[in-house]
Amino acid sequence: SLLRRAPPIKEMRTRLAAVKWGLVRDFSAALRQEVVVTDRVTAHHLLVRGGAGGAFCNRPPTSAASAVLSGQRHHNITSAPYGSLWRATRRNLVSEVFHPSCLRLYAPARRAALCGLVADLREQCTSKSNDGVALAAESMHAAMFGLNATMCFGDGVDAGLVRAMADNTEELIWSLVGVRVFAALPALTRLIYRERWNKLAALRRQQEELYLPLINARRGRRRRPSGEAPAYVDTLIELLVADERNSAYGGNASSRKQTLTDGELVGLCSEFLGAGTEPPTAELQWIMANLVKHLDVQEAVRTEIEAVVGVDAEEVGEEDLGRLEYLNAVLMEALRLHPSVPSVVRQVMPEDHVVLDGRRVTTGTIVQFQLECLGRDKTSWADPDEFQPERFLASGGGNVVSLVAAAGSAGEIRMMPFGAGRRMCPGMGVAMLQLGYFVANLVREFEWTEAEGDMAVDLEPHVEFLNFMRRPLRAKLTPLNKGVGGSGAFSDQ
Numbered sequence: 002s003l004l005r006r007a008p009p010i011k012e013m014r015t016r017l018a019a020v021k022w023g024l025v026r027d028f029s030a031a032l033r034q035e036v037v038v039t040d041r042v043t044a045h046h047l048l049v050r051g052g053a054g055g056a057f058c059n060r061p062p063t064s065a066a067s068a069v070l071s072g073q074r075h076h077n078i079t080s081a082p083y084g085s086l087w088r089a090t091r092r093n094l095v096s097e098v099f100h101p102s103c104l105r106l107y108a109p110a111r112r113a114a115l116c117g118l119v120a121d122l123r124e125q126c127t128s129k130s131n132d133g134v135a136l137a138a139e140s141m142h143a144a145m146f147g148l149n150a151t152m153c154f155g156d157g158v159d160a161g162l163v164r165a166m167a168d169n170t171e172e173l174i175w176s177l178v179g180v181r182v183f184a185a186l187p188a189l190t191r192l193i194y195r196e197r198w199n200k201l202a203a204l205r206r207q208q209e210e211l212y213l214p215l216i217n218a219r220r221g222r223r224r225r226p227s228g229e230a231p232a233y234v235d236t237l238i239e240l241l242v243a244d245e246r247n248s249a250y251g252g253n254a255s256s257r258k259q260t261l262t263d264g265e266l267v268g269l270c271s272e273f274l275g276a277g278t279e280p281p282t283a284e285l286q287w288i289m290a291n292l293v294k295h296l297d298v299q300e301a302v303r304t305e306i307e308a309v310v311g312v313d314a315e316e317v318g319e320e321d322l323g324r325l326e327y328l329n330a331v332l333m334e335a336l337r338l339h340p341s342v343p344s345v346v347r348q349v350m351p352e353d354h355v356v357l358d359g360r361r362v363t364t365g366t367i368v369q370f371q372l373e374c375l376g377r378d379k380t381s382w383a384d385p386d387e388f389q390p391e392r393f394l395a396s397g398g399g400n401v402v403s404l405v406a407a408a409g410s411a412g413e414i415r416m417m418p419f420g421a422g423r424r425m426c427p428g429m430g431v432a433m434l435q436l437g438y439f440v441a442n443l444v445r446e447f448e449w450t451e452a453e454g455d456m457a458v459d460l461e462p463h464v465e466f467l468n469f470m471r472r473p474l475r476a477k478l479t480p481l482n483k484g485v486g487g488s489g490a491f492s493d494q
């Protein structure tokens with residue numbers, strides 16, 4: 002009978018969903034044109050030397066929750082079209098919290114985050130039940146998120162609230178892939194994927210409920226005494242932006258200036274927490290995983306620290322980092338081989354003039370620059386797939402490699418893990434500082450070796466919205482107790 006032959010309801014739903022997804026995917030792919038650039042000369046020409054004629058500074062519509070839910074009207078720095086909102090919010094980030102004079106004021110917050118991380122790892126690896134193995138990935142993520150929450154909202158945010166924000170951020174980030182269906186035909190896809198849309202809206206509501214009380218508490222504060230680090234949100238609350246928010250893609254900004262809306266404040270804080278936590282944590286895992294796989298390199302980092310900082314120093318201080326050439330070479334080599342952001346994306350606008358293989362690329366086309374390919378280019382590196390930090394030492398001639406590609410014709414791109422051109426990552430300086438400080442002290446506090454079985458390090462990538470390690474980092478840690486009095490500077494935190 003028909004009833005007997007009909008597939009079970011659950012299976013029918015799955016089949017229906019597959020058909021729906023297939024239709025939408027094919028339709029959006031047909032609407033969207035994409036080209037991929039893997040050669041570094043073209044990347045330099047288009048992104049840095051102005052070879053696209055126009056600014057070539059827009060990204061395609063984003064999957065960030067606030068942008069999707071508002072029909073691409075509410076933006077953060079990453080998603081803002083090239084124009085006054087982008088300029089004002091980016092300048093604010095770079096010239097306020099990320100200005101070197103301000104960044105210095107966050108040193109106690111970085112030290113507190115590192116202390117917490119070391120104490121957590123020490124507890125895990127000395128616990129009898131763990132056999133010396135620590136869930137390093139989770140611990141690093143919690144430390145990095147906590148640090149960013151302090152920089153964003155100021156000191157003293159309740160630990161439970163920080164955890165709730167971390168969970169919410171993670172859920173929103175993992176929803177990014179599914180949310181891509183709303184990039185094309187949002188009115189229709191919203192109906193087809195009602196559940197997905199409702200889930201996204203609920204996560205965003207929850208985010209507002211978590212962030213707005215913290216934002217409003219900062220509004221009522223008296224001006225901070227000089228010498229106290231501003232919270233990122235303080236600078237956003239004070240920020241005035243020329244009012245072009247209703248004109249698409251950077252039309253003429255009116256002379257009227259406005260403060261940011263609550264929705265924009267929440268979106269910008271969310272971006273700070275997400276962009277400030279996820280790529281640096283993924284990169285920290287890649288670096289430590291390579292040090293687990295290359296014990297000679299790990300030992301060389303430790304030897305350099307002992308020679309430069311001394312055996313009895315309490316910690317590797319931030320002021321020591323500039324003198325640790327080998328440590329810096331390790332960071333550069335990990336970023337070259339495993340850039341945690343897999344690609345840089347631009348969308349061709351009418352005023353851009355992008356020519357590839359002798360043909361003009363049509364307006365609306367998405368141009369993707371693959372960062373791992375660019376960093377492993379055979380014309381630029383010997384043995385490009387090998388982990389060899391020595392290539393970045395002055396003795397190997399590698400100290401001249403810059404993360405910021407110069408614009409002149411003599412400039413070139415040899416790697417671009419932080420992107421290139423006007424929209425290059427504004428967090429590069431802070432990321433390099435945090436990575437150097439964390440890696441140096443983690444190597445000094447513990448010996449890192451490989452755990453067994455499915456806890457072993459797997460250097461295969463798993464590329465989603467970020468370039469993750471296929472398995473999150475686990476390692477066997479042995480405390481080295483190198484700190485003052487042989488008890489470890491961080492052991493009592």
Ligand code: HEM
Pocket residue numbers: 078079080091272273274276277278280281284340341342344345346417418419420421422423424425426427428429431432
């Ligand atoms: C290892 C750490 C990091 C890596 C590998 C990384 C990588 C990148 C890349 C590749 C881009 C795209 C650049 C382009 O399109 O040319 C980007 C953009 C961006 N990053 Fe980072 N990033 C890191 C850390 C951070 C941190 C700590 C922040 C701080 C909040 C941050 C905030 C941003 C923002 C706001 C943008 C958008 C910039 C714009 O559109 O003007 N990133 N990042």
